[in-house]
Amino acid sequence: MNIGKQFKEGLVTNNPVLVQLIGMCSTMAITTSFFNGLGMGLSVLIILTLSNIIISAIRKIIPDKIRIAMFIVVIACFVTCVDLSLQAFVPALSKALGVFLPLIVVNCIILGRAEAFCYKNGVLASTFDGIFQGLGYTVVLMIMSIFRELFGSGTFGAGVINGTSGVRIIPEQFPAKILTLPVGGFLCLACLIAAMQWALAKSNKKKEESK
Amino acid sequence: MSKEVKTHEKVDMDPKYILKLTLTLLITCVIVAGILGYVNSITKDRIAAFNKEKTEQALADVFKDASDPQFTSVDLTADMTAAAEEYKATLEEAYQVTDGGQDAGYAIKIVASGSQGDIEMVVGVDSDGAVTGVSIVSNVETSGIGSKVMANSKLANGTGVLDQFVGKSTSDQPLKVGGNVDAISGATVSSKGVTKGVNGALAVVAAIG
Numbered sequence: 001m002n003i004g005k006q007f008k009e010g011l012v013t014n015n016p017v018l019v020q021l022i023g024m025c026s027t028m029a030i031t032t033s034f035f036n037g038l039g040m041g042l043s044v045l046i047i048l049t050l051s052n053i054i055i056s057a058i059r060k061i062i063p064d065k066i067r068i069a070m071f072i073v074v075i076a077c078f079v080t081c082v083d084l085s086l087q088a089f090v091p092a093l094s095k096a097l098g099v100f101l102p103l104i105v106v107n108c109i110i111l112g113r114a115e116a117f118c119y120k121n122g123v124l125a126s127t128f129d130g131i132f133q134g135l136g137y138t139v140v141l142m143i144m145s146i147f148r149e150l151f152g153s154g155t156f157g158a159g160v161i162n163g164t165s166g167v168r169i170i171p172e173q174f175p176a177k178i179l180t181l182p183v184g185g186f187l188c189l190a191c192l193i194a195a196m197q198w199a200l201a202k203s204n205k206k207k208e209e210s211k
Numbered sequence: 212m213s214k215e216v217k218t219h220e221k222v223d224m225d226p227k228y229i230l231k232l233t234l235t236l237l238i239t240c241v242i243v244a245g246i247l248g249y250v251n252s253i254t255k256d257r258i259a260a261f262n263k264e265k266t267e268q269a270l271a272d273v274f275k276d277a278s279d280p281q282f283t284s285v286d287l288t289a290d291m292t293a294a295a296e297e298y299k300a301t302l303e304e305a306y307q308v309t310d311g312g313q314d315a316g317y318a319i320k321i322v323a324s325g326s327q328g329d330i331e332m333v334v335g336v337d338s339d340g341a342v343t344g345v346s347i348v349s350n351v352e353t354s355g356i357g358s359k360v361m362a363n364s365k366l367a368n369g370t371g372v373l374d375q376f377v378g379k380s381t382s383d384q385p386l387k388v389g390g391n392v393d394a395i396s397g398a399t400v401s402s403k404g405v406t407k408g409v410n411g412a413l414a415v416v417a418a419i420g
């Protein structure tokens with residue numbers, strides 16, 4: 001087990017959104033304002049870590065043929081617990097996340113990590129994997145949501161700061177509204193992925209040259 | 212995902228193995244159901260309390276001009292439900308409103324479908340049959356798009372999208388997005404959902420009175 005390597009994988013070289021290309025649906029749908037992105041990222045981080053711990057702990061008693069069904073049951077359990085707790089104790093956040101919180105059940109990051117990592121690794125390694133992969137997801141969501149909110153609506157922190165309207169940075173007539181729509185999500189994500197792949201290819205090339 | 216899928220894998224029909232699969236899944240599901248039941252039992256009262264508070268808040272919102280509004284629940288009749296259904300909305304609760312002993316109209320709690328799911332709203336209708344206000348109780352509209360309608364964002368003409376219904380009455384029906392109702396750009400379906408609810412509420416009040 002190598003925490004440093006896992007950290008680097010989660011955030012950069014094996015980033016769930018930009019390199020593994022999983023969890024795209026929620027990434028594009030939720031990132032229209034900063035706090036939505038942050039809230040969704042943290043919810044996934046918590047659920048991913050918890051489900052990673054449980055799945056890696058019971059991995060030896062899960063029969064191979066029904067592992068996917070078992071994963072989904074465990075994940076659904078955590079998602080529902082978090083959903084109900086948020087509704088009861090933090091109704092504002094639960095309202096902001098809306099339908100996307102229950103949809104974490106089918107977010108492929110969590111199922112993907114269960115299948116690709118927890119089913120083969122120990123509890124401790126899986127815990128760190130959950131935290132780092134969750135962080136990787138959160139960071140991408142935050143970058144996208146800051147960008148889309150700033151250039152799409154011209155504000156920062158809508159929904160939480162300054163009543164519900166957020167702090168206006170760009171006057172109302174200038175922002176490109178298209179960025180807040182789904183098509184803007186695709187464009188924004190594509191640019192991020194391209195930048196990431198370029199950076200990765202460049203660093204790989206450097207490594208080869210130094211050999 | 213990482214494992215290869217063999218196309219002609221022989222199905223293992225050993226009864227013991229099948230029993231093992233079934234039992235493992237069953238036990239997991241029972242444990243999970245137990246956990247969820249427990250979480251539900253400790254959270255449901257708080258969630259219900261929040262929802263009640265939200266409904267009361269919404270009722271007060273739509274009659275904010277009244278000095279001392281009192282809400283008395285009205286029993287739902289088949290006529291009222293049918294009136295709401297005509298506009299594809301589902302009637303939940305109806306309240307007769309009095310303000311300082313005077314008849315002030317009705318508050319209708321009604322559900323209509325938006326772009327992602329149900330929008331639950333309270334529509335106030337005064338004794339002359341005109342809408343006094345629309346307040347959203349709960350919704351699952353897309354954050355940043357449909358949620359703008361729920362948050363009463365301003366339309367191009369400066370009026371809030373929910374405020375534009377104020378003053379509309381049965382003589383304006385059917386209210387229609389693109390006709391006498393404006394939608395928030397990008398959130399047409401959510402705007403239509405609210406319109407269905409208001410149409411339904413007006414029809415319900417007409418059915419009562």
